Amino acid sequence: MLYQNNSYRGAYFSPMDRGYTPIQDSIEVVPEMAGLSPSDIGISAPPMQNQLEALNARIRQGASRVELGFTGRGKGSMGQSSTTPEMYGMEERRDIRELANLNKVILSTHATTQVGNLSGLTEGGFNEMAREMALNEVKRAIDFAADVTDGGAVVVHTGEFQRPIFDSYGPDFMMNPAESDVGHQAHPQGERKKAVFNIVDTRTGQIIPIRTDQPVPLPVWKKDAQGNYIKDEYGERIPETEQDPNNPGTVRYKMSTREWDYFVQEAQKYSKEHPDQSPRKPEMQYFIEQNDMQRLQFKSLSKFYGGIEQVEDTKKNLEKVNKALKFYEELEKTVPQDELWKLKLPSGAPRELAGLIPPDDPRLPSQVLKDMKTHYEGMLQRMIYSELSYTQQARDIEERQKYVAPIKEYAIQKSADTIARAGLFAMQKSEQMKTKEPLYIAPENIFPETYGAHPEELRHIIKESRKTMSQQLEKMYGYDKQHAVELSERHIKATFDIGHAYTWRKYFVGDPKASIAENDAKFKNWLLNQVQQLTDEGIIGHVHVSDNFGYEDEHVDPGMGRAPIKEFIDKIKKGGIKNVTVEPAHQDYRSLLGAWRHFGSSIYGMSRPMGDTWSDVWRGYFGQTAPPYFLYGEAAPDPEHWVLWTGTRME
Numbered sequence: 001m002l003y004q005n006n007s008y009r010g011a012y013f014s015p016m017d018r019g020y021t022p023i024q025d026s027i028e029v030v031p032e033m034a035g036l037s038p039s040d041i042g043i044s045a046p047p048m049q050n051q052l053e054a055l056n057a058r059i060r061q062g063a064s065r066v067e068l069g070f071t072g073r074g075k076g077s078m079g080q081s082s083t084t085p086e087m088y089g090m091e092e093r094r095d096i097r098e099l100a101n102l103n104k105v106i107l108s109t110h111a112t113t114q115v116g117n118l119s120g121l122t123e124g125g126f127n128e129m130a131r132e133m134a135l136n137e138v139k140r141a142i143d144f145a146a147d148v149t150d151g152g153a154v155v156v157h158t159g160e161f162q163r164p165i166f167d168s169y170g171p172d173f174m175m176n177p178a179e180s181d182v183g184h185q186a187h188p189q190g191e192r193k194k195a196v197f198n199i200v201d202t203r204t205g206q207i208i209p210i211r212t213d214q215p216v217p218l219p220v221w222k223k224d225a226q227g228n229y230i231k232d233e234y235g236e237r238i239p240e241t242e243q244d245p246n247n248p249g250t251v252r253y254k255m256s257t258r259e260w261d262y263f264v265q266e267a268q269k270y271s272k273e274h275p276d277q278s279p280r281k282p283e284m285q286y287f288i289e290q291n292d293m294q295r296l297q298f299k300s301l302s303k304f305y306g307g308i309e310q311v312e313d314t315k316k317n318l319e320k321v322n323k324a325l326k327f328y329e330e331l332e333k334t335v336p337q338d339e340l341w342k343l344k345l346p347s348g349a350p351r352e353l354a355g356l357i358p359p360d361d362p363r364l365p366s367q368v369l370k371d372m373k374t375h376y377e378g379m380l381q382r383m384i385y386s387e388l389s390y391t392q393q394a395r396d397i398e399e400r401q402k403y404v405a406p407i408k409e410y411a412i413q414k415s416a417d418t419i420a421r422a423g424l425f426a427m428q429k430s431e432q433m434k435t436k437e438p439l440y441i442a443p444e445n446i447f448p449e450t451y452g453a454h455p456e457e458l459r460h461i462i463k464e465s466r467k468t469m470s471q472q473l474e475k476m477y478g479y480d481k482q483h484a485v486e487l488s489e490r491h492i493k494a495t496f497d498i499g500h501a502y503t504w505r506k507y508f509v510g511d512p513k514a515s516i517a518e519n520d521a522k523f524k525n526w527l528l529n530q531v532q533q534l535t536d537e538g539i540i541g542h543v544h545v546s547d548n549f550g551y552e553d554e555h556v557d558p559g560m561g562r563a564p565i566k567e568f569i570d571k572i573k574k575g576g577i578k579n580v581t582v583e584p585a586h587q588d589y590r591s592l593l594g595a596w597r598h599f600g601s602s603i604y605g606m607s608r609p610m611g612d613t614w615s616d617v618w619r620g621y622f623g624q625t626a627p628p629y630f631l632y633g634e635a636a637p638d639p640e641h642w643v644l645w646t647g648t649r650m651e
Contacts, residue, residue: 036599048081069110085144111141118418119411126205146429151437153542158452164195184507197283298394305386318376325369420469444495455530493541502563505550535575555585557594
């Protein structure tokens with residue numbers, strides 16, 4: 001029994017009871033614990049197993065909330081641990097639902113882990129078919145959730161695209177990392193100088209990498225006193241000239257090798273001069289500047305090969321040749337065969353000697369003119385096709401510059417559309433199945449290396465997705481704006497994984513003069529402030545809990561790593577979120593027990609006046625050091641023969 005407030009609590013009221021509330025001032029529970037009831041603490045079922053059997057096991061382990069999940073995509077295979085929602089027919093779905101309801105277990109759903117992004121990103125770039133396939137996988141999970149749960153989260157991973165670690169903080173941190181309160185970099189000694197930014201051709205989804213460590217030789221363009229570019233009558237910038245140091249008296253065009261900072265400054269300048277346009281990113285400036293030289297080259301070659309005057313002169317010469325050819329062909333018909341040599345041109349002799357001496361060239365004038373005709377026709381054809389080709393290439397670069405965009409702008413638009421359509425489907429399934437709680441799509445922050453992992457990125461994804469769903473509800477279904485906004489917020493919420501978020505610690509650039517503890521505190525404060533903002537803005541709807549040491553998402557028991565889980569729980573509880581899902585690894589059920597302990601809901605024995613400690617009891621919970629509360633199967637006694645002295649049979 002536990003002694004609390006001068007009274008005893010008996011065995012009939014324990015942490016295993018659904019209505020149990022942690023004793024915040026008891027001997028065993030320290031004041032700083034989060035204080036969650038077992039009914040608030042859930043655990044995920046192993047997604048590679050049969051989810052009906054996994055749910056049954058979790059119920060026997062004492063779980064009040066269970067998250068069902070999957071590992072496969074397309075056609076599943078239980079034998080290969082590639083599970084999908086559609087592997088479970090209506091009878092199995094009914095069994096899962098009834099098993100959960102009978103045991104008062106609340107279910108949530110995790111879409112297949114094989115969906116790594118919702119933007120359609122593949123190894124070959126962005127692909128609409130891949131995006132549609134990802135959406136269908138999410139819909140499968142929503143459909144499953146509608147049949148087996150009473151609503152709630154359908155979790156899906158986000159990993160929309162790769163970007164530099166430091167870029168997750170936006171242009172302010174990128175430009176002034178020293179001024180940022182908390183900064184992250186993949187390799188602090190050089191990521192900013194070796195980062196790769198990607199832009200996308202929005203017509204094809206092709207990704208174009210831009211490296212910050214590759215300087216580009218570019219012309220130095222003439223500027224006026226105000227620093228504006230001077231342009232010619234064609235609207236093109238005019239390059240500056242200089243004396244060639246290797247050839248005195250020779251003038252050449254002035255070139256300069258441009259480092260990344262140049263493109264940053266030029267992008268800022270362009271954005272300032274064009275406030276009506278979206279701010280230009282440095283990678284866009286790099287691409288435009290580099291490709292502009294090719295555009296100018298093709299444009300000049302087009303003029304060189306296809307100038308109107310040159311084409312017209314060639315056409316006139318061709319007309320003259322055709323006229324002469326016609327004349328000589330008629331003339332040659334009238335001249336006797338033995339005198340035709342008089343019409344031929346002697347090789348190396350002046351034209352005026354034609355017809356006076358025998359020629360070396362056996363060709364008649366008509367043949368010479370035919371050869372000349374072929375020459376002019378080929379020249380005219382080359383000029384026209386060269387002009388068309390170079391014009392086409394110049395125009396292609398111009399068009400490409402119009403349709404390229406930073407990867408973030410393109411991918412977020414695609415991701416938001418996918419999530420919005422999933423949100424619409426969740427809304428429709430909620431209405432169809434009349435679930436107690438709304439089904440909602442719940443994008444989850446994953447790992448720092450991909451977009452969506454940073455709390456600010458997760459916020460941006462959710463807000464853009466809600467905005468897109470709201471617009472779709474208005475335009476496609478005729479909802480009024482306010483109702484559309486409410487529905488989008490109801491059916492799109494984030495899943496925040498504190499374990500995933502804590503892996504940002506390995507990229508944290510702390511104060512080199514501070515101690516490890518001081519830098520840990522600074523990072524922890526940043527992370528909790530981010531959680532506070534997400535909570536205040538109503539972004540988080542679902543929570544995953546696991547622990548690690550700040551390097552990789554190893555899923556150790558809550559409290560056995562260094563993630564600020566208790567402080568995190570305090571933040572989300574104040575925001576109205578009172579339930580969490582623990583995600584175990586090899587520990588399996590021990591993660592749930594660890595969560596009970598960490599959140600102030602430990603299992604206590606009754607043999608000692610002061611209460612058994614966790615280490616005395618937790619392993620014994622499954623019969624290792626304590627007897628079972630009941631027997632079943634072959635181990636159970638025959639009820640007809642096993643009776644008490646009162647004559648009452650054992651049950």
